[in-house]
Amino acid sequence: xxxxMQNPRxxxxxxxxxxxxxxxxxxxxxHVYWYRQLPEEGLKFMVYLQKENIIDESGMPKxxxxxxxxxxxxxxxxxxxxxRGDSAAYFCASSPLLPGQGSGNTIYFGEGSxxxxx
Amino acid sequence: GEDVEQSLFLSVREGDSSVINCTYxxxxxxxxxxxxxxxxxxxxLLTYIFSNMDMKQDQRLTVLLNKKDKHLSLRIADTQTxxxxxxxxxxxxxxxxxxxxxxxxxxxxxxx
Numbered sequence: 001x002x003x004x005m006q007n008p009r010x011x012x013x014x015x016x017x018x019x020x021x022x023x024x025x026x027x028x029x030x031h032v033y034w035y036r037q038l039p040e041e042g043l044k045f046m047v048y049l050q051k052e053n054i055i056d057e058s059g060m061p062k063x064x065x066x067x068x069x070x071x072x073x074x075x076x077x078x079x080x081x082x083x084r085g086d087s088a089a090y091f092c093a094s095s096p097l098l099p100g101q102g103s104g105n106t107i108y109f110g111e112g113s114x115x116x117x118x
Numbered sequence: 119g120e121d122v123e124q125s126l127f128l129s130v131r132e133g134d135s136s137v138i139n140c141t142y143x144x145x146x147x148x149x150x151x152x153x154x155x156x157x158x159x160x161x162x163l164l165t166y167i168f169s170n171m172d173m174k175q176d177q178r179l180t181v182l183l184n185k186k187d188k189h190l191s192l193r194i195a196d197t198q199t200x201x202x203x204x205x206x207x208x209x210x211x212x213x214x215x216x217x218x219x220x221x222x223x224x225x226x227x228x229x230x
């Protein structure tokens with residue numbers, strides 16, 4: 001059973017380009033979370049999605065960032081017109097649980113995608 | 119709002135015990151987690167504790183929770199050089215959908 005798969009692992013973009021980060025949750029997981037880790041910082045929650053629905057995007061910057069989790073295929077975090085401040089590690093996590101059921105140790109993180117904006 | 123605080127750095131000698139501390143503010147936290155991150159790598163879940171527990175032991179790891187003081191600690195017995203990494207404390211609130219609030223991480227350096 002493969003874990004949470006993220007790609008690319010490393011991505012370099014010039015200022016103004018677009019970055020697309022992909023996340024395939026663990027098999028059987030329908031809940032996906034994106035977190036961002038700025039240099040020397042902890043992880044900050046960005047967005048929580050279920051299939052075809054954004055449930056909580058309270059941590060997403062208001063502009064240039066969007067996320068989706070289509071019925072088929074991986075979840076995508078899209079950053080348009082990247083700036084140097086977007087350079088960070090972006091982590092995806094997945095869980096199998098429905099809201100209200102709590103979680104315990106069932107949140108699994110991917111290896112992360114390191115975005116560098118030059 | 120929620121906030122999680124950790125000391126930034128800890129240095130120990132191989133074979134000693136390490137204690138990493140964490141404080142949090144959300145009294146409705148349900149689960150509290152410890153993650154390990156090695157350079158350039160993802161997060162490895164080390165252990166977790168449910169908020170109605172005081173202590174949890176898992177091999178070399180002992181987690182202590184003082185819910186009254188909102189203080190969490192991770193003790194690593196017989197620390198090895200391979201334990202050198204950044205350790206993150208995280209709390210999960212009552213939102214019911216597993217979003218976590220992380221501390222900034224404690225860098226543990228184990229010297230031979």
